[in-house]
Amino acid sequence: MSQTVPKWRRRKDDRPAEIISAAIDIFAEKGFAAAKLDDVAKRAGIAKGTLYRYFETKDDMFRAVVQQAIAASLEETETGAAALQGSISDLVHMLLKRAANRMGDRRFPAIARMVIAESRTFPDLAVIWHDQLVSRMLGLVADLIAKAQARGEVKSGDPKLYAFSILGPMVSAVLFAEVLGGTSAELPDIDRLAAQHAETVLHGLLMSPAKRKRTP
Incomplete structure (x- = not known):
């Protein structure tokens, strides 16, 4: 017979996720400098003292936001890439589709x-963002490219630069929409961009069938 977890215990276990979700909203709305722990506590529906039981500083909270709410999606991508036994074409389509969804x-x-905007004033923001998200994503894509080169699917070249070429337009489109969304009528459809860019980049990456290595 299964035991029912008391509501107070479920609430306590859920609090870190609730705080992180509230922190994402506050950081997105106000930026890092203007965000206050009081605002996060209020949005999460908890006392400020309760918040300090989980996060001592705003830096700690931002690190948790990146690790648990943003970089956590990378684990799904990494798992999907490892499980997908297909060509680099399949992998690029999968990666860009997941990026568009995120x-x-x-x-x-x-x-x-x-x-x-705030990394010069708060350099730790850039370090956290780089180490937990950017470096991992570039490393994942570069590793997939290197393996495809070893199989004879992809042309010679620096795998990390190829990774920048694959991911760069997606990042640019998102920032374009975020910065100019209220003033520009040229906002790209992220899903359509992902699909079209996959075809475009693969046209430049892939070796012609006649030049591909024959695998035993």
């Missing part, structure tokens, strides 16, 4: 813009 959450580009 970037469709308007809080993600808002926080990216916040990091860019």
